[in-house]
Amino acid sequence: MADKLFDLGMIGIGVMGKNLLYNMADHGFSVVGYNRSPEKTAALEQGATPNTDVKGVNTMEDLVKMLKAPRKITLLVPAGKPVDDVVGSLLPLLEKGDIIIDAGNSHYTDTLRRVTELQPKGIHFMGMGVSGGESGARLGPSIMPGGDREAYQHVKAVLEAVSAKVNGEPCTAYMGKDAAGHYVKMVHNGIEYAIMQMISEIYDLLHRGLGLDNDELHEVFKTWNEGELQSFLVEITRDIFLKKDDKTGNRLVDMVLDKAGAKGTGKWTSQDAMDLPVAIPSIDIAVSLRTLSAFKEERVKAAAIYKPVIEKIKADKKQFIQEAGEGLFFCTIIAYAQGLALLHNASEELKMDIPMQDVVKIWRGGCIIRSSLLEQFYQAYRKNPQLPNILLDDQLSGLVQSKLPAIRAILAQAIRSGIPAAGLKSALAYFEAYTTERMPTNLIQAQRDYFGAHTYQRIDEEGIFHSEWDQ
Numbered sequence: 001m002a003d004k005l006f007d008l009g010m011i012g013i014g015v016m017g018k019n020l021l022y023n024m025a026d027h028g029f030s031v032v033g034y035n036r037s038p039e040k041t042a043a044l045e046q047g048a049t050p051n052t053d054v055k056g057v058n059t060m061e062d063l064v065k066m067l068k069a070p071r072k073i074t075l076l077v078p079a080g081k082p083v084d085d086v087v088g089s090l091l092p093l094l095e096k097g098d099i100i101i102d103a104g105n106s107h108y109t110d111t112l113r114r115v116t117e118l119q120p121k122g123i124h125f126m127g128m129g130v131s132g133g134e135s136g137a138r139l140g141p142s143i144m145p146g147g148d149r150e151a152y153q154h155v156k157a158v159l160e161a162v163s164a165k166v167n168g169e170p171c172t173a174y175m176g177k178d179a180a181g182h183y184v185k186m187v188h189n190g191i192e193y194a195i196m197q198m199i200s201e202i203y204d205l206l207h208r209g210l211g212l213d214n215d216e217l218h219e220v221f222k223t224w225n226e227g228e229l230q231s232f233l234v235e236i237t238r239d240i241f242l243k244k245d246d247k248t249g250n251r252l253v254d255m256v257l258d259k260a261g262a263k264g265t266g267k268w269t270s271q272d273a274m275d276l277p278v279a280i281p282s283i284d285i286a287v288s289l290r291t292l293s294a295f296k297e298e299r300v301k302a303a304a305i306y307k308p309v310i311e312k313i314k315a316d317k318k319q320f321i322q323e324a325g326e327g328l329f330f331c332t333i334i335a336y337a338q339g340l341a342l343l344h345n346a347s348e349e350l351k352m353d354i355p356m357q358d359v360v361k362i363w364r365g366g367c368i369i370r371s372s373l374l375e376q377f378y379q380a381y382r383k384n385p386q387l388p389n390i391l392l393d394d395q396l397s398g399l400v401q402s403k404l405p406a407i408r409a410i411l412a413q414a415i416r417s418g419i420p421a422a423g424l425k426s427a428l429a430y431f432e433a434y435t436t437e438r439m440p441t442n443l444i445q446a447q448r449d450y451f452g453a454h455t456y457q458r459i460d461e462e463g464i465f466h467s468e469w470d471q
């Protein structure tokens with residue numbers, strides 16, 4: 001038995017693990033950390049705030065021995081096999097009642113499997129989403145724990161202490177049963193993909209279309225971040241335009257290759273939405289366009305063949321910037337609407353009991369998709385926790401309606417100029433389809449019945465019908 005017992009354990013001292021560990025220590029918890037490569041563990045104690053209680057160890061055995069029972073061990077290692085490997089190594093060292101918290105971006109089905117495998121062994125396994133990146137983890141992230149209620153009670157106080165705060169309230173809450181924590185984080189990232197795609201397209205319109213340089217773009221995003229568009233992603237975009245490249249003296253953003261990476265959470269959101277099914281076209285298109293961006297060599301060849309001409313936008317500059325801001329605001333609401341509709345439906349289908357008002361409440365601070373809009377969504381779900389889509393909320397509908405002329409105006413310009421804007425277009429198209437009482441899908445049903453006898457329903461009579469369409 002070790003002399004002194006620590007409150008919490010952390011496995012994986014990378015970007016997120018190290019920062020969350022220091023954050024825990026800053027809030028008065030004693031934390032012991034282990035990483036498979038010992039250099040990180042060796043540097044751990046030195047990097048901690050003076051007089052906080054941090055210890056680095058070189059084996060999982062030592063980590064387990066040094067923890068108070070029930071042991072509370074957070075994992076921040078890459079999703080997939082690394083989580084299974086770490087759990088496999090930990091398991092023989094643990095005792096009944098101990099708690100493993102996977103705080104990485106694991107696929108929710110992996111979390112479900114792990115919960116089921118560990119339950120009979122008496123080990124609590126919780127899936128927990130963490131958002132806020134490096135600085136969020138250090139200073140206060142949004143934390144999305146789910147699963148085992150009993151285990152949650154043991155870690156609730158820690159999570160509330162280390163999370164971001166909005167109006168004095170912690171940006172963490174219990175997200176629901178089973179793998180709900182990881183499901184909510186997955187959808188958070190799907191929304192993140194959509195909004196990032198939309199911002200990049202607005203940048204394209206303002207830069208290639210309207211001809212704004214980086215200083216002007218900085219000013220535009222600065223102004224936007226002081227108004228209704230206030231959000232973490234607009235804020236960091238504002239700053240990106242000013243960053244100089246040490247190597248060339250150019251703005252760094254201009255030196256970055258246009259191939260977007262992706263670790264999987266956006267794709268999983270789309271895959272799961274397709275399976276349910278729930279329509280989230282703006283997230284789908286954002287995933288697809290990151291994929292298309294990686295086909296750089298092919299795109300260069302296509303550009304050489306088709307020689308696309310980008311026509312300069314010949315609108316009043318001030319008015320276009322105003323419309324671009326309002327258009328982005330409209331599309332951002334639609335991105336949230338799609339992601340939240342997915343969460344609402346998935347919660348019912350997978351019986352996760354996700355509290356929607358708590359989801360948007362804890363996204364108000366700390367996370368990558370925090371924005372002033374979240375307060376309005378919170379009020380909408382407080383009025384009706386079962387709201388299937390935020391576009392059905394009275395208050396929000398007025399706001400959305402007021403931005404329609406702007407999004408239409410900028411997309412008309414995008415089409416004239418030859419600027420793709422697929423994410424922005426998808427948001428308008430989703431809105432227009434969602435608010436259409438009679439879609440043209442009657443024709444699709446007629447075609448399906450024509451070629452495959454798939455049957456159809458009628459508008460004037462109950463039942464299932466089939467017709468011989470060619471007679």
Ligand SMILES: NC(=O)C1=CN([C@@H]2O[C@H](COP(=O)(O)OP(=O)(O)OC[C@H]3O[C@@H](n4cnc5c(N)ncnc54)[C@H](OP(=O)(O)O)[C@@H]3O)[C@@H](O)[C@H]2O)C=CC1
Binds near residue numbers: 037132
């Ligand atoms: N970075 C971010 O902004 C965010 C990341 N996440 C998620 O958090 C998790 C961790 O990400 P992040 O901290 O960025 O990643 P890092 O790569 O910075 O850190 C990962 C850590 O896991 C360790 N590790 C890797 N593979 C294994 C393995 N097979 N067995 C044991 N340890 C292993 C690494 O050790 P070693 O030093 O030996 O390689 C490293 O210390 C991921 O699931 C990620 O998706 C969630 C929110 C935000």
Ligand SMILES: O=C(CO)[C@H](O)[C@H](O)COP(=O)(O)O
Binds near residue numbers: 105262265
């Ligand atoms: O979870 C995160 C932010 O919320 C991570 O930063 C994640 O890696 C982002 O996804 P991707 O790498 O696919 O862009």
